[in-house]
Amino acid sequence: MRDTPIVSVLTTVYNRAKFLGECIESVQLSKFKDYEHIIVDDGSSDDSVAIAKRYAAADPKIKVFVNEKNLGDYHNRNQAAKHATGKYLKYLDADDLHGAWILNIMVDAMEQYPEAGFGIIDYGPRVPTFPILLTGSEAQDDYYSKRRNIFDRSPINVIIKREAFVDIGGFSGSRMVGDFEMWHLLSQQNSLVVIPSKLAYYREHGDQEMTVHANNPIWGFRYLLIGQTQLAHDRNPMSESVRKKHLFTLEKRIARTILASIKNHGLRKANEMRREAKWSWAKVWKKAFS
Secondary structure (H helix, E strand, C coil), X not given: CCCCCCEEEEEEECCCHHHHHHHHHHHHCCCCCCEEEEEEECCCCCCHHHHHHHHHHHCCCEEEEECCCCCCHHHHHHHHHHHCCCCEEEECCCCCEECCCHHHHXXXXXXXXXXXXXXXXXXXXXXXXXXXXXXXXXXXXXXXXXXXXXXXXXXXXXXXXXXXXXXXXXXXXCCXXXXXXXHHHHHHHCEEEEECCCCEECCCCCCCHHHHCCCCHHHXXXXXXXXXXXXXXXXXXXXXXXXXXXXXXXXXXXXXXXXXXXXXXXXXXXXXXXXXXXXXXXXXXXXXXX
């Protein structure tokens, strides 16, 4: 008899008392019952730990851990994964909710394709009506050809085979862009399943980190730099010609974003972007109009 769950639902928490109860209850209402819910608090100063422990006292599927010191968002996600015993990892942020059927559908999709290392929910005009398998090369080509925006998805839309997560060493710790980077890293070594959308509820509120930093263009710019790094990586799974085509297009976008920032945000911010890209102004000009 198997004594470990199929799925480890991972919820990292930092001062999310006003949302955490609903988050936990959304998992409890899941039609899929073969799961554990790992909750890892990162030093909250509100009632988050007390709320989590209250639910855990009544539900053996819930396991609560409290970090000795604050690790930060992505390092805490890695910490949560260390506590997991399931075949698959499914992140659910403490301020979001699971739909009742999301685990059924995501697990079923992954089980159809045992060779896949992860699955991503697709949105947009080409969303499939049934799960499909893409190689890592096909996934990157689809993203950079703008056929699918799958790498723009947040962790609520992704299920990861635990062994694939461990093999790449987890999240790097890069703030804000860590999810985008992770999907690239996973696709270097794994195929993925594209899963139909409308399976989860993403909550938008004023306390989100993306909302707090929305007025600083450097965060959006760093997504472009992560893409550049991944396209230039010697382990990129795409063919040389396709990879170079996408890299050329992306670097032109990087250069034009820097130039546009002069008008939109001022020369100081444009210089910050240029320095982060490690480009000279001559290179920016050349890439923008090549």
